[in-house]
Structure formats: C-alpha cells, structure tokens
Amino acid sequence: MRSIARIPAVVVAGALALTTLTACGGGASASGKDDGKVKIMVGGLDKVIYMPAMLTQRLGYFKAEGLDVTLLTEPAGVQATTSLVSGDVQGVVGFYDHTLDLQTKGKQIESVVQLAQAPGEVEVVSNDAAGDIASAKDFKGKKLGVTGLGSSTDFLTKYLAVNNGLKTSDFTPVAVGAGQTFISALKQGAIHGGMTTDPTVAQIIDKGIGKVLYDMRTPEGSKAALGGLYPSSSLYLNTDWVNGHKETVQKLANAFVKTLKWMSTHSPQEIAAKMPADYAQGGADLYAQSIKSTLPMFTTDGVMPADGPQTVLNVLKAFNPNLQHATVDLNKTYTTEFVKKAS
Known part of the structure; x- marks a missing residue:
C-alpha cells in the first residue's frame, strides 16, 4: 500500500439541486479545511454488490461522522469512474x-475501503441458449450482456472467454445495463446470456427465464472462476484528493467499516428492512434472498485481501493489451491506512 458520463436525468436534477451544498472539488471549504461534504457516484445504488453505500446512509453513519454525503447513481461502473476522473464527484x-x-492511463486512483473480496457477479444464460452454452468455451458466436463496454462485467466476461481458450473477438459484448433492461434483453433474445448481480439474478431465476453458469458471489466461487479472491466493490478516490482531505477520508472509512460490521451481525431480512422499499422490485422475500446469496462477498473490516490485487492484475493481463505490456504498481492502487485506524 502507499506510504503516505452518463448520469440519469433524475440524478442530474438532484445533483444540480445540491450544487450549493457540494462545491467543485468537494470536501474543503473556502478556508481550505475539510468541510465533510462529499459526492459519491455508485455504480448502481440498487445493486446488492454496492449495498453498503446506501446502507451506510440509512444507518446514519455518515451523519454520525459529521459528513454530508450525497449519493448519486450510474448503472455502469465505467461511467461512474468517468465522473470521478472528470471531477464531477x-x-x-x-x-x-x-x-x-x-493507472496505465496516467490516472492515480486508490481504493480506501475494500468492501468486497469477491465479484458478486453471476454469468447467466437464457433458457433458450442453455443447451448451447455449458461453459465459457461455448461463448463463441454468442451475444453476451454486460452493464457497459469497459465495465467490470465486460472485463470479467472477457477473462472467462480467454481463460477457456477463446479470443475476445469470438463473442459480442452488448451493453444492456442491469435490472429490468438486462432482464428484457434476455427475455427478448437480444442476448444469449450475460453477467449481472443481485437482485437481477434472483429475479431471473424466480421468473424462470435463465440459469446460472458461473456464480462468483462467494470467495469459493471467485477462486473457482478467477483463480483467487477478486476484490471488487470498493470506495475509491483520486490519490491527490485523499492526501489533501485525510480527515474526511478517515470519517468515510469509519462510516463504511461500521456498516460492514453491522452487516456481518444482522440477518438478510434485517438488512433488507433498512434499504429503500423500491429496491425490492421482485418482492421483499426475494430481495432478502438476493442479499443472503451475496453477503459472503463482503469483507467485515474494509481491508484489502492480501493476494487480491495480484489476482485482479492476472485477470486483466489475460485480455487487456494496455495491461499486458505495462508495469502496474499495485501498492499505489489501494491503501489500508484508513480502515485499520477505523478498526
């Protein structure tokens, strides 16, 4: 560790309404001191893999730390990252x-709270295509759904193909988002399968329109599909911003670690009850089940798994030409400085 955009219209409107509360650059007042105001873009607030963000707010832990956090949502993680790089959040x-x-593109970003040790992703196939797709070896010629091109679902789908003897050009990735847009694409045959998360997975199985091909919601599933623990959901920020706003970052880490510990001591039903009611589109019971299926992916302390970064690098190098010929300093991609103080 170190020593030292397409935003939905409703979110844009909300962000504009909060402009006076969240100055450009955020986290610092005119006097240069941290003011505790932070905008965080989430790669899908209603996705269970990113549940700690909304849950932290609902539990009141941001407020308890003296933070004024605005949560925004963007269904594809790659677009959320664009918002960070552009300085919008x-x-x-x-x-x-x-x-x-x-990092290979000259941007220094680091994870300050590692929320998960497994991807939480599931590769599903439609019932119509299930007879033709028994493993990633059968991806050739198929259309596979991802949240967005260049997203982590895109990365992992490419890895599964390459790791099973195919080229990334052997299949067609299709950006279909998550939730109802993913389900609709699967039902209508616009995709033969795809990678998504809960609660979308739970709804697909419940509706009987698809089957699970690869389940990476647990550490065991991650190791089987990817060769090791794959740290995924995290709170990451620009390194320069972290170094300039350590007080605010520590408070963020404190809040998120409290949430992770709370999650580890409460039932899926209790967790579901704290979340917005409209997140349970398939019903309260199905939503609680989707949380239960995904809970094993989360850390309890926000600390990066020791071998996790290397697994991620191995996966990305398998198909990403930018990384294949680049030297990545993994120590600069995360820090445990703040979560260890929080623990």
Missing part, C-alpha cells in the same frame, strides 16, 4: 479493478 463506490486500468 469526489469518490466512487465501484470495482477496484478500475484503479489498475486507470
């Missing part, structure tokens, strides 16, 4: 793997 709750990809 100060932080992102998204996949850690983007920090490696961005």
Whole structure:
C-alpha cells in the first residue's frame, strides 16, 4: 500500500439541486479545511454488490461522522469512474479493478475501503441458449450482456472467454445495463446470456427465464472462476484528493467499516428492512434472498485481501493489451491506512 458520463436525468436534477451544498472539488471549504461534504457516484445504488453505500446512509453513519454525503447513481461502473476522473464527484463506490486500468492511463486512483473480496457477479444464460452454452468455451458466436463496454462485467466476461481458450473477438459484448433492461434483453433474445448481480439474478431465476453458469458471489466461487479472491466493490478516490482531505477520508472509512460490521451481525431480512422499499422490485422475500446469496462477498473490516490485487492484475493481463505490456504498481492502487485506524 502507499506510504503516505452518463448520469440519469433524475440524478442530474438532484445533483444540480445540491450544487450549493457540494462545491467543485468537494470536501474543503473556502478556508481550505475539510468541510465533510462529499459526492459519491455508485455504480448502481440498487445493486446488492454496492449495498453498503446506501446502507451506510440509512444507518446514519455518515451523519454520525459529521459528513454530508450525497449519493448519486450510474448503472455502469465505467461511467461512474468517468465522473470521478472528470471531477464531477469526489469518490466512487465501484470495482477496484478500475484503479489498475486507470493507472496505465496516467490516472492515480486508490481504493480506501475494500468492501468486497469477491465479484458478486453471476454469468447467466437464457433458457433458450442453455443447451448451447455449458461453459465459457461455448461463448463463441454468442451475444453476451454486460452493464457497459469497459465495465467490470465486460472485463470479467472477457477473462472467462480467454481463460477457456477463446479470443475476445469470438463473442459480442452488448451493453444492456442491469435490472429490468438486462432482464428484457434476455427475455427478448437480444442476448444469449450475460453477467449481472443481485437482485437481477434472483429475479431471473424466480421468473424462470435463465440459469446460472458461473456464480462468483462467494470467495469459493471467485477462486473457482478467477483463480483467487477478486476484490471488487470498493470506495475509491483520486490519490491527490485523499492526501489533501485525510480527515474526511478517515470519517468515510469509519462510516463504511461500521456498516460492514453491522452487516456481518444482522440477518438478510434485517438488512433488507433498512434499504429503500423500491429496491425490492421482485418482492421483499426475494430481495432478502438476493442479499443472503451475496453477503459472503463482503469483507467485515474494509481491508484489502492480501493476494487480491495480484489476482485482479492476472485477470486483466489475460485480455487487456494496455495491461499486458505495462508495469502496474499495485501498492499505489489501494491503501489500508484508513480502515485499520477505523478498526
């Protein structure tokens, strides 16, 4: 560790309404001191893999730390990252793997709270295509759904194909988002399968329109599909911003670690009850089940798994030409400085 955009219209409107509360650059007042105001873009607020973001707010932990946090949502993690790089937000709750990809492009981003040790992703196939797709070896010629091109679902789908003897050009990735847009694409045959998360997975199985091909919601599933623990959901920020706003970053880490510990001691039903009611589109019971299926992916302390960064690098190098010929300093892609103080 170190020593030292397409935003939905409703979110844009909300962000504009909060302009007076969240000055450009955020986290610092005119006097240069931290003011505790932070905008965080989440790669899909209603996705269970990013549940700690909204849950932290609902539990009141941001407020308890003296923070004024605005949560925004963007269904594709790659677009959330774009918002960070452009300076529209100060932080992102998204996949850690983007920090490696961005380092090769001259951007220094780091995970300060590692929320998850497994991807939480599931590769599903439609019932119509299930007879033709028994493993990633059968992806050739198929249309596979991802949240967005260049997203972590895109990365992982490419890895599964390459790791099973195919080229990334052997299949067609299709950006279909998540939730109802993903389900609709699967039902209508616009895709043969795809990578998504809960609660979308739970709804697909419940509706009987698809089957699970690869399940990476647990550490065991991650190791089987990817060769090791794959740190995924995280709070990441620009390193320069972290170094300039350590007080605010520590408070963010404190809040998120409290949430992770709370999650580890409460039932899926209790967790579901704290979340917005409209997140349970398939019903309360199905939503609680989707949380139960995904809970094993989360850390309890926000600390990066020791071998996780190397697994992520191995996965990305398998198909990403930018990383294949680049030297990545993994120590600069995350820090445990703040979560260890929080613990």
